[in-house]
Amino acid sequence: MVDKIFPAEFARLILKHISIGNLYEIRVRLNQAIVFNVKNELVFLSSAGITKNINDGIVASRELIAKIIYIACENSVYAVNNQLREGFITVKNGIRIGVAGEVVYENDNVMTLKNITYLNIRLPHKVDNCSARIFHYLIDKPFKNTLIISSPGLGKTTILRDIIYQIYKNNYALNSLILDERYEIAGSCEGQAQFNLGAFTDIISGCKKQFGFEMGIRSMNPDVIFTDEIATFDDIKAIDYAMASGVSVVATTHSRNLNELLKKPNFTELLTNKTFKRFIVLSKNKGIGTIDGLYDENYKLLYRD
Amino acid sequence: MGFMMRIINYYIEIKVVVGYAIIVVVATYIGYSFSRNYVNKYRIYNQLYDFLNYYKLEVGYSQKRIGQILEEYAKNNKVSILKLEEFLEFLRNDFYDKDKFYFKERIYILEEKEQIEIEEIFNDLGKYDLIQEKEKIEILLNRVKNNLDLAKENKNKYSNLCIKLGLITGCFIVVLLI
Numbered sequence: 001m002v003d004k005i006f007p008a009e010f011a012r013l014i015l016k017h018i019s020i021g022n023l024y025e026i027r028v029r030l031n032q033a034i035v036f037n038v039k040n041e042l043v044f045l046s047s048a049g050i051t052k053n054i055n056d057g058i059v060a061s062r063e064l065i066a067k068i069i070y071i072a073c074e075n076s077v078y079a080v081n082n083q084l085r086e087g088f089i090t091v092k093n094g095i096r097i098g099v100a101g102e103v104v105y106e107n108d109n110v111m112t113l114k115n116i117t118y119l120n121i122r123l124p125h126k127v128d129n130c131s132a133r134i135f136h137y138l139i140d141k142p143f144k145n146t147l148i149i150s151s152p153g154l155g156k157t158t159i160l161r162d163i164i165y166q167i168y169k170n171n172y173a174l175n176s177l178i179l180d181e182r183y184e185i186a187g188s189c190e191g192q193a194q195f196n197l198g199a200f201t202d203i204i205s206g207c208k209k210q211f212g213f214e215m216g217i218r219s220m221n222p223d224v225i226f227t228d229e230i231a232t233f234d235d236i237k238a239i240d241y242a243m244a245s246g247v248s249v250v251a252t253t254h255s256r257n258l259n260e261l262l263k264k265p266n267f268t269e270l271l272t273n274k275t276f277k278r279f280i281v282l283s284k285n286k287g288i289g290t291i292d293g294l295y296d297e298n299y300k301l302l303y304r305d
Numbered sequence: 306m307g308f309m310m311r312i313i314n315y316y317i318e319i320k321v322v323v324g325y326a327i328i329v330v331v332a333t334y335i336g337y338s339f340s341r342n343y344v345n346k347y348r349i350y351n352q353l354y355d356f357l358n359y360y361k362l363e364v365g366y367s368q369k370r371i372g373q374i375l376e377e378y379a380k381n382n383k384v385s386i387l388k389l390e391e392f393l394e395f396l397r398n399d400f401y402d403k404d405k406f407y408f409k410e411r412i413y414i415l416e417e418k419e420q421i422e423i424e425e426i427f428n429d430l431g432k433y434d435l436i437q438e439k440e441k442i443e444i445l446l447n448r449v450k451n452n453l454d455l456a457k458e459n460k461n462k463y464s465n466l467c468i469k470l471g472l473i474t475g476c477f478i479v480v481l482l483i
Binding site: 007 | 364368369370371372373396400401402404430431432433434435436438439
């Protein structure tokens with residue numbers, strides 16, 4: 001998996017000392033030691049192995065960062081221009097590289113990023129059946145509109161992915177449409193999903209939510225739409241449109257808990273109208289992906305890990 | 306006895322004629338070999354120009370990855386005088402290890418400077434964002450077009466000349482021998 005991101009020699013060093021199954025995230029910053037998140041513990045890598053001493057860690061050079069980007073986009077930077085403008089690159093196997101540098105504007109529009117010097121490499125993990133214990137609370141005719149809430153990096157996308165798979169696994173023949181704006185849910189590469197999401201799934205990748213919802217509903221006639229990270233007023237409008245069209249929505253959003261979500265002005269109308277029938281709140285109380293609470297539309301607790 | 310001598314004389318004459326013919330053919334072939342250099346150089350630049358045009362189209366339209374573009378181009382152009390397959394192999398296998406692409410064996414027809422220039426073209430492909438990449442291909446196309454025009458001019462001027470010179474030289478040697 002890391003050979004799709006790093007130069008061969010560096011990839012070999014990582015594979016020699018770190019188990020990929022335990023590696024969650026890699027932070028690469030110019031002229032700073034590369035940080036590895038191994039099972040939520042931050043460590044560094046020296047030529048001798050893993051170390052906790054930052055001074056021993058391998059330092060990221062400008063050349064290394066450039067090489068990582070070239071490898072990630074298969075030597076075709078132009079092909080990921082749209083992703084770069086959004087601040088990420090999607091690699092095979094569903095790996096997502098968040099990028100930061102200088103933003104180039106033209107007529108107030110973001111044209112591209114230059115001098116990319118910060119990378120956040122997130123390695124996806126498919127946790128089989130992580131939603132199985134709550135799936136029966138969600139499935140209904142129609143599928144219950146569900147919002148998955150948590151802070152970043154606590155497994156929203158992983159649980160969303162598993163819910164999609166559970167539909168297939170439990171033989172609910174619901175046409176599912178994934179609106180994968182940031183290529184994170186299906187991790188599509190060259191049009192092919194990098195995760196097994198079952199046989200009832202269609203995927204629209206790299207598309208703005210509002211356009212994706214309209215196009216998807218018209219062209220694919222879905223029963224449920226799955227999407228990631230709703231935040232803006234336009235996203236909320238798109239969800240309204242879907243629900244008015246009789247399509248269920250399962251989405252994720254960043255928020256620490258329900259109380260914080262209620263304070264977000266964009267969500268006020270959605271919550272007042274009780275548009276979402278289920279809220280899944282995640283935390284890391286008992287490890288990443290802990291279901292801190294599954295609530296109904298009246299915020300009554302239905303389940304907790 | 307006289308009959309036998311006449312047969313032997315005929316045999317010797319035939320051998321001499323065949324020898325002369327071989328001299329003419331060899332000299333013409335040498336001229337032809339020289340002419341192939343001009344033809345092949347033209348074909349190399351022609352293929353490079355053709356590939357860059359194809360690449361420009363795909364970058365602007367489908368935005369496929371460079372490896373995919375090369376594969377599809379190779380499928381439609383079985384004869385690769387430019388050694389595009391070496392660049393494709395570099396992208397598939399050596400790209401993770403090595404920083405730059407070099408021809409495994411030099412394209413002997415081209416001068417060293419020209420080969421390095423082509424390697425640089427390959428090494429630069431795909432390194433820029435969409436707008437810059439399109440602009441860069443335009444510049445490369447202009448440069449390659451100049452080389453192509455020069456190669457075409459040289460081919461037209463010298464390739465036939467080389468064959469003719471070979472033939473004339475062969476004939477001249479034969480005349481000298483007679």
